[in-house]
Amino acid sequence: MYALDLCGEFSFPNHIVFGPGRVSELADRVRPWGSQALVVTDEGIHGSGILDRVLEVLRDGNIDYRTFDGVEPNPSGDSVEAGVRRLEGCDFIISVGGGSVIDAGKAIRLRATHGGPLEQYDDLIGGSSLIRGDLPPMVAIPTTAGTGSEVGRSTVITLGGRKTVIFSPALIPTMALCDPALTLDMPRRVTAGTGADALTHNIEAYYARGFHPLCDAIAVDGMRRAMRSLPVAMEEPRDLAARSDMMVAAMMGAIAFQKGLGVVHSLSHPLSTIAGVHHGTANALMLPYALRFNREFIADRSAVVADALGVPAAPNPLETVERIATALENLFQAIGLPARLREVGVQSALICRMADLAMEDGCHLCNPRPVSRQDMVDLYEAAL
Ligand SMILES: NC(=O)c1ccc[n+]([C@@H]2O[C@H](COP(=O)([O-])OP(=O)(O)OC[C@H]3O[C@@H](n4cnc5c(N)ncnc54)[C@H](O)[C@@H]3O)[C@@H](O)[C@H]2O)c1
Numbered sequence: 001m002y003a004l005d006l007c008g009e010f011s012f013p014n015h016i017v018f019g020p021g022r023v024s025e026l027a028d029r030v031r032p033w034g035s036q037a038l039v040v041t042d043e044g045i046h047g048s049g050i051l052d053r054v055l056e057v058l059r060d061g062n063i064d065y066r067t068f069d070g071v072e073p074n075p076s077g078d079s080v081e082a083g084v085r086r087l088e089g090c091d092f093i094i095s096v097g098g099g100s101v102i103d104a105g106k107a108i109r110l111r112a113t114h115g116g117p118l119e120q121y122d123d124l125i126g127g128s129s130l131i132r133g134d135l136p137p138m139v140a141i142p143t144t145a146g147t148g149s150e151v152g153r154s155t156v157i158t159l160g161g162r163k164t165v166i167f168s169p170a171l172i173p174t175m176a177l178c179d180p181a182l183t184l185d186m187p188r189r190v191t192a193g194t195g196a197d198a199l200t201h202n203i204e205a206y207y208a209r210g211f212h213p214l215c216d217a218i219a220v221d222g223m224r225r226a227m228r229s230l231p232v233a234m235e236e237p238r239d240l241a242a243r244s245d246m247m248v249a250a251m252m253g254a255i256a257f258q259k260g261l262g263v264v265h266s267l268s269h270p271l272s273t274i275a276g277v278h279h280g281t282a283n284a285l286m287l288p289y290a291l292r293f294n295r296e297f298i299a300d301r302s303a304v305v306a307d308a309l310g311v312p313a314a315p316n317p318l319e320t321v322e323r324i325a326t327a328l329e330n331l332f333q334a335i336g337l338p339a340r341l342r343e344v345g346v347q348s349a350l351i352c353r354m355a356d357l358a359m360e361d362g363c364h365l366c367n368p369r370p371v372s373r374q375d376m377v378d379l380y381e382a383a384l
């Protein structure tokens with residue numbers, strides 16, 4: 001099991017400072033970057049006491065700061081622009097929060113040196129070619145263990161009602177300051193939903209199309225950690241070993257999905273923008289159905305996944321996929337996640353519009369089985 005005293009510092013893929021209590025190093029870490037920080041966060045982090053802790057470290061270290069706490073879940077272009085208006089005079093950015101806050105910080109950082117509107121940087125229209133490397137420094141301090149955005153090269157911003165991925169190696173935070181102690185008081189539903197996101201990233205990345213043995217190896221270890229530690233983190237929220245394991249699993253998921261994701265993320269993005277479902281919770285709702293949809297295309301790779309997830313493989317590989325899907329359904333049910341779309345208020349009347357948006361989403365292009373619009377409709381209906 002994960003050793004509690006295992007703190008680490010490594011540069012892979014960006015500079016990662018990892019360990020319980022290490023948020024106390026923040027001021028010393030950012031001092032070389034200048035004297036004035038923009039601290040990006042949201043109301044939940046403001047109210048949780050985590051922001052106070054971070055600001056205290058900055059004050060004790062004589063770092064000046066300005067705060068922007070206006071990031072909403074599934075952040076919009078408007079909240080990014082509101083953050084940009086707070087930037088004047090700041091030398092660098094500190095994002096303290098979950099994936100929404102880290103992504104908003106990345107987009108604010110982009111806009112510090114790049115003109116608007118954000119739509120022009122959409123990866124689907126080749127926007128990454130417009131992104132230069134001259135962004136101000138940024139440290140990401142995750143408070144959830146799910147998206148792994150602290151080690152990722154993309155930011156997901158809701159523009160015109162669509163989850164828009166802006167992608168560039170320049171967007172990867174200069175530093176990830178990962179302090180698992182900041183996740184000890186995460187609300188149960190956030191632990192469950194974000195943990196499901198980490199698990200989904202590792203599983204979808206492993207099965208994604210393409211040859212990437214490096215990402216595959218990371219994905220297998222990431223899914224193993226998330227499967228063993230998410231139930232523990234739910235049962236014993238203050239178990240630091242489990243929280244640390246989940247924070248590692250989240251980073252591994254984001255590193256692994258450099259390879260690509262799949263249909264689960266294309267289906268979950270409209271569930272967030274149209275129906276307001278939390279991102280990881282939306283993934284948990286769709287993952288078992290997507291695995292069954294993919295079964296003939298993933299059966300030959302499923303013994304490894306079954307082993308990592310602690311699921312006994314069956315003599316018939318197709319049956320192994322079914323066992324994996326069932327094990328995940330059981331886990332999600334045990335940790336209190338919804339099992340059906342109607343439980344989160346999704347009506348069948350929304351499915352047509354969501355299927356159109358899911359087809360426009362780029363993630364399914366890496367799905368092991370090609371996906372049609374009718375498949376999207378069928379998958380939503382199966383989960384309804
Ligand atoms: N950039 C990427 O690669 C990537 C990958 C996956 C998801 N995402 C995006 O990330 C967003 C989801 O991020 P998320 O799942 O981390 O949720 P989130 O950032 O939206 O946070 C959810 C809620 O939990 C609260 N919260 C977070 N940490 C807390 C803590 N420690 N204590 C108390 N409250 C806490 C927040 O205030 C918020 O109200 C979505 O917009 C999604 O599209 C990005």
Ligand SMILES: [Fe+2]
Pocket residue numbers: 147197201265279283
């Ligand atoms: Fe995700």
